[in-house]
Amino acid sequence: MDMSLLRRVKSTDRPTLRFRLNGAPHSALEGDTVLTAVLAVSNHLRVSEFSGQERAGFCFMGACQDCWMATENGDRFRACSTLLTDGMSLVVPDSGRTL
Amino acid sequence: MSTDRVVVIGAGPAGIRAAETLVRNGIRPVLIDEAARGGGQIYRQPPRAFRRSGKDLYGWEAPKADGVHSALARIMPDIDYHPETLVWNAREGKLDLLRAGRVAEISFDRIIVATGARDRVLPFEGWTMPGVFSLGAAQIALKYQGALLGPRIVFAGTGPLLYLVAYQYAAAGAAVAGVIDSAPFGAQVRALPDLLRQPVTLAKGLFYRAFLHARGIPVWNAALPVEALGSGTVEGLTWSRKGQRQDIACDAVATGFGLCSETQIADLLGCKFEYDDSQRCYLPQVDGAGRSSRAEVYLAGDGSGIGGADLAERAGERAALALLEDIGHSHDNARAVVLDGEIGKLRHFRRGLETAFPAPGFGDFQLNDDLIICRCEEITFGEARRAIAANEISELNRLKALTRIGMGRCQGRSCAPAAAELLAQCSGGGLASAGRLRAQAPIKPVPLAAIGVPPP
Secondary structure (H helix, E strand, O other): OOOOOEEEOOOOOOOEEEEEEOOEEEEEEOOOEHHHHHHOOOOOOEEOOOOOOEEOOOOOOOOOOOOEEEEOOOOEEEHHHOEOOOOEEEEOOOOOOOO | OOOOOEEEEOOOHHHHHHHHHHHHOOOOOEEEOOOOOOOOOOOOOOOOOOOOOHHHHHHHHHHHHHHHHHHHHHHHHHOEEEOOEEEEEEEOOEEEEEEOOEEEEEEOOEEEEOOOEEEOOOOOEOOOOOOEEEHHHHHHHHHHHOEEEOOEEEEEEEOHHHHHHHHHHHHOOOEEEEEEEOOOHHHHHHOHHHHOOOHHHHHHHHHHHHHHHHOOOOEEOOEEEEEEEOOOOOOEEEEEEOOEEEEEEOOEEEEEEOEEEOOHHHHHOOOOEEEEOOOOEEEEOOOOOOEOOOOOEEEOOOEOEOOOHHHHHHHHHHHHHHHHHHOOOOOOHHHHHHHHHHHHHHHHHHHHHHHHOOOOOOOOOOOOOOOEEEOOOOEEHHHHHHHHHHHOOOOHHHHHHHHOOOOOOOOOOOOHHHHHHHHHHHHOOOHHHHOOOOOOOOOOOOOHHHHOOOOO
């Protein structure tokens, strides 16, 4: 089942990058933000701390703060304004998990 | 005098033209910008790995985008440029910055604030579901990332951006399922006399609409989004027009009811604000040349009221000329007069746009008690209504204190317009009496590690 929320249509001949999402290997393209890389393979990138509902970012311009993610080693960042780097290991908590 | 340190915040059309004007007059400004590359949101540049033409990125606006980008490239040796730097606090003569994960401080004698805008969003059922994005987000996905949200997408809201982004998506091969505009078509007809002041811009707007029509993409006026349908992700959108509801199948919804100025820094700097009826919000006071209520603070571009990119370029240059005049520096007064004329004409056109695409209140919105108003902390309209009634709240900061609306990570950027509309509706006192959220530092999240606190 296609879980992606976006698809790349321009300048798609960029070099490939690899990353992990909850341990599973995926590929992306150089110049992708973390948000783009994740939403190209998944329908969400975080879960709400309150309801546990999935979220996929909202404004993409660093205003709404709804795309905060973390790496396996605990670094936290906004997915819309962080470029993916090769070998990143990203973690998204299970949906339903709340504070 | 010329040893004064001048800081410009924001490297969009206003900030870049302001910095360029200072450089032309022998001043070396500091230019601070949150993005990695200059251009602001409207002329946002993709990461360097992308190879796309200006025409592909910016369409008819490519020459203007190139003009702004080239201006920044040209002045680079003559400015202190700080990209990827967040200004998270502003005090008397000082700014607190965050760059590369560390905080820093910079002082200034004069400052030009050109902080731009974000989408004005109003909630509807399901608006926190994956697949519902802001209109600006849809455009950024395409412009900055060469990607389309969808595959099938509905655009719901109002404003010139609604039609522009729908057109850009359709032209890029997206399946645009429909455009839902809250503005009645009659409003757009009524605005024609003002819009004819900028016939080229008007013609572009008409072209976008004709393009959508030619592609068979439906456009509904006087219509509102009611509910994003789906379990987990968007499968459709219920929308209403004159009390009639209809469903449309889609995988994504892009929504925005105009734009909101980013005014937090002007607020922290102590600028006075006043209520603006056409933009339905408080804006910092600014004179025609960009002077705020504070002698050392100048405001330019969409951050001081929505005017669009063409106006922002001129307002940035005009504010820099005002600053030069105020510090007794030689400057080109004839140019200031020319700019004042152009700015006047562009403001007139802007009034036309505000007539054509009025920012809606909550008149016809369906706002059930279980609808989330604050997406950061998932506070509902019901919770807000109960707090307002129980505590006789009539002002936004009180509502924030008692409900946490506006206290989450976004500091009210997503919910403040809706919260103000709700307060005005409940209290009957109007938007002006609902007030505005006071800006609080840090205006965006700053990691504790950045200020030297070790991780737990």
